Amino acid sequence: MRKSFFLQGVGLVAAMSLIPAISAGFAASDVDTYKELDQFMSIYERVKADYVDKVDDKTLIRGAIDGMLAALDPHSSYLDARDYVNLKTQTEGNYGGLGLTVQAEDGVIKVVTASEDTPAYRAGIKSGDYITNIDGKLIYGSSLDEAVDKMRGAPGTQVRITIVRPGRDKPFDVTLTREIIELKAVKWQVKGRVGVIDINSFSKATGPGVHAAIAGIEKTLGGRPLGYVIDLRSNPGGLLDQAVEVSDTFLDHGEIVSQRGREKNDIERFFAHPGDEAHGLPVIVLVDAGTASAAEIVAGALQDQHRALIMGERSFGKGSVQTVMPLTDETALRLTIARYYTPSGRSVQENGIAPDVIVPQLNDPDYKARPRLREADLRHHLLNSVKGDDKILEDDTNPDPRFAATPDSLKKVGVTDFQLDYAVKTIARLGPAAPVKVAAK
Incomplete structure (x- = not known):
């Protein structure tokens, strides 16, 4: 898992070594906690002795752990051997x-x-x-x-x-x-001299995959494209360091993201390095209700740094960071330790990333009636500690006449993904009139 975050990170926890320190803290400052623990043990013993069916210790303890973590937020959980293996496998890009x-x-x-x-x-x-x-x-x-x-x-x-x-x-x-x-983290294609980079997840292969996509697009065109569409739709997120690397690919300066813990001085900031691999060409980022976590970091960074136009629908709104703490060789604790913030200081938690241009997916016949599941709908979700003011956003009430299209009419003209088609055509209007040749590498 290495030292990065899924909006996660890795820490080492020696469970037994914590017991003396925790016990000392209880004895010094919180006698009431002992009473609660006594009550817990009393219930445990009664269940063991009197429940209608025999229950093994492992089941009861696992239930107690799950119940404690369920009282926190939806992304804190205990990972047994199976869950831990699945998590590590997913971050490696296949499952x-x-x-x-x-x-x-x-x-x-x-x-x-x-x-x-x-x-x-x-x-x-x-x-x-x-x-x-x-x-x-x-x-x-x-x-x-x-x-x-x-x-x-x-x-x-x-x-x-x-x-x-x-x-x-x-x-x-x-x-x-x-x-x-076998989820390929990054795929790419060229549509009308526009480079389309489709990022499906933020595994350890994502950053290198984006670099390879840009090189492949330039090689296919024999020069630079008119611009790039970064497709982050239905991307559930992943590793923080990969979100930072992808953002850095399209930025040459400025903050990318900050993560802030419980204490006021617990702040870590991540910055872009000089060198924009896209050479300042127009960039559009596509998002939807399934765009979450690390994917929202990329969208928020490029939006706040005025490097990209965000299109589609409001994103999921998961603005928290989880660390994965191994407990044994086979089990771990996934715990929320921080919130992350975009360069302008916005918290994505609950609110998500609002697109600069709302573009409905007209190929979906249910898009108007279907509610979107977002972070704010999850039970016990973290509250947004920074409230934004959308009044400063321009309110364009003039509907785009192209949004009147129907799934059937789009199918007849060969458009199977209206949002992507809209983004590609927008880039074509913004891009230069002729391709820019680059030296062979």
């Missing part, structure tokens, strides 16, 4: 499953995002959908782990999930074929 990022809340499984080019994405599962049944069995009240286990299986096997999508009258079933997800 097994359907390609879904989900969140459990009040017995309901909500979809945060479906990663691009995965079974869930290809089936049209969207942020804000609810999963109610798996293979015909109701999962309401199940834990997140139980639901995930039921969706996993051998590659090539199928699973049927029932989706409730707000805005639709009836639930509907989707049958997915399981596969090994």
Whole structure:
């Protein structure tokens, strides 16, 4: 995991070595805590002795740990052996499953995002959908782990999930074929002399992938493009150092992000280095309700430094930093330790990144009725400690006539991704009239 953050980082915790210090603190300053711990042990013993079924110690202790962390925020959790391996595997860029990022809340499984080019994405599962049944069995009240286990299986096997999508009258079933997800962090293409860099996650391969994408785009064109579209839609985030590296790629000076802990002087700032690999060419960043965490750092940095135009929909709004603290070789504690702030001092927490230009995804027939799941909808989410004032933003009430298009009319003219098409055409209007040749490398 190394010394970086998922909006995470790595710290080392020797659990046993903390006990004397913690006990001394209790004895000196908080006698009431002992009473609470006595009450906890009393309940523990009563459950062990009198519960209708025998319960092993491991189950009770795990339940107590989960309950304590559930009282904090949605992103603090205990990672058992399976969870810890899954987390490390995801940050390395590949994992097994359907390609879904989900969140459990009040017995309901909500979809945060479906990663691009995965079974869930290809089936049209969207942020804000609810999963109610798996293979015909109701999962309401199940834990997140139980639901995930039921969706996993051998590659090539199928699973049927029932989706409730707000805005639709009836639930509907989707049958997915399981596969090994090798999530390529960065993909790129050239559309009309515009370089499109699609960032799917912030694993350790993301920064190098963006550098390679820029080089590939220039090589394909035999020169520099008209500009770049950075697609961060449905990107759930990842490593902080990779978000900083990607932002630095398009900046040559200034702050990228700051993270601030509990104490006022607990502030760490990250700055750009000289050298803009995009050579000052126009940049548009696409965001939506599935753009979260590290992806929001990139969008916020480029927006505040006036380096890019942000298009799409308001992002998810996860403005917190988690550190992963190994407890044993197989388990760890994921704990929220800080909030992060954009260069202008904005907290993304709850609010997300508001696009400079709101562009609806007109190819989605449900985009008007479908509510977007965001950080502010999660139970026990952190509050935003810095409130912004949107009154300073220009209010353009004139609708773009191109937003009147329908999914059918767009399909007829070959537009399968309206937001991307809109961004590419905007870059084409902003870019130079002819390509700029660059020396061979």
